[in-house]
Amino acid sequence: MFVSRIRTIKLIARFYGGxxxxxxxxxxxxxxxxxxxxxxxxLLLVVFFWYxxxxxxxxxxxxxxxxxxxxxxxxxxxxxxxxxxxxxxVFDFFVWLIFILLQLIIYIPGYIFxxxxxxxxxxxxxxxxxx
Amino acid sequence: MTHTLEADGIQLNFGIRQIxxxxxxxxxxxxxxxxxxxxxxxxxxxxNIILGTLNSSVNSIRFDGVVTRKISKRPDLLLYLPQxxxxxxxxxxxxxxxxxxxxxxxxxxxxxxxxxxHDLKVKQLSGGQWRTLELYIVVKTPSLFAxxxxxxxxxxxxxxxxxxxxxxxxKANKGFLITDHMYAHLLDISDNVYLLKDGRTHVAxxxxxxxxxxxxxxxx
Numbered sequence: 418m419f420v421s422r423i424r425t426i427k428l429i430a431r432f433y434g435g436x437x438x439x440x441x442x443x444x445x446x447x448x449x450x451x452x453x454x455x456x457x458x459x460l461l462l463v464v465f466f467w468y469x470x471x472x473x474x475x476x477x478x479x480x481x482x483x484x485x486x487x488x489x490x491x492x493x494x495x496x497x498x499x500x501x502x503x504x505x506x507v508f509d510f511f512v513w514l515i516f517i518l519l520q521l522i523i524y525i526p527g528y529i530f531x532x533x534x535x536x537x538x539x540x541x542x543x544x545x546x547x548x
Numbered sequence: 549m550t551h552t553l554e555a556d557g558i559q560l561n562f563g564i565r566q567i568x569x570x571x572x573x574x575x576x577x578x579x580x581x582x583x584x585x586x587x588x589x590x591x592x593x594x595x596n597i598i599l600g601t602l603n604s605s606v607n608s609i610r611f612d613g614v615v616t617r618k619i620s621k622r623p624d625l626l627l628y629l630p631q632x633x634x635x636x637x638x639x640x641x642x643x644x645x646x647x648x649x650x651x652x653x654x655x656x657x658x659x660x661x662x663x664x665x666h667d668l669k670v671k672q673l674s675g676g677q678w679r680t681l682e683l684y685i686v687v688k689t690p691s692l693f694a695x696x697x698x699x700x701x702x703x704x705x706x707x708x709x710x711x712x713x714x715x716x717x718x719k720a721n722k723g724f725l726i727t728d729h730m731y732a733h734l735l736d737i738s739d740n741v742y743l744l745k746d747g748r749t750h751v752a753x754x755x756x757x758x759x760x761x762x763x764x765x766x767x768x
Contacts, residue, residue, distance in 0.1 A: 489634040
């Protein structure tokens, strides 16, 4: 049972890895905009919320369209399309929420964001070259 | 113990066009069931309805007589080989085997051409090897039934003979529902054959039956 769950998480993580960069750039752009909004930041939260929700929907729609054949691979392993989409979109939304809360509560310095952004880009570049 | 998979009462319409109206298909473990039909007759639609990924207005899919829905979530009951390549092209052969809990040794024994290719990505394999790997994982992964949609596509004649032998050996472990346009190969290995025509299934046993039902013309 435990091994089966670990395997499922690994497979879902693999699917998420293919769309992580686009989602993460949207999250970072929200945090950057929040940072520049200063004391008006909280007023813009609703706008950022819908920005994130709409971008998640578009990214997942595109991913499902272009990877529709691969979805049968996951289906034969017991992971349905709905489960893949729901799990990864909820997880991605929580990543967004954590970053937003961190920004609002502790006001993360700009160089930390730059560090995160460049680390993610370099990791993706490395992964892309390996392909 | 023999298990059965039955599909009947299926109705499928695309707008005013009726695709399926009177279908009955029965598969049993230990047997290969063939499904023939011209293009557009609804073979793949029927498979997707059985799998639960395509909704039809009316249907009854039964495993051992029990109506079962959303079979796509039950790979222990039914696995599906679509007519196109479905393994993500960036995965290595080794990763694919690990995902499905299969051993490399068994693949090597059955298909020796994979011996030195376990570290290759799927996209680096030839079309025939890619298809063979897909067939192998669907056939070997434990489940009661497997549906194979055009399994002989991309395969050369020698590979087709190997796959036919492989399916005949593996039918002891599960039941197969296979559709393909290579009717001669399908008739060779099938225990029973259905022809899908005008939305209905007809039982066919020989090439002559297929000719009478208008699926093919012998001598032309």
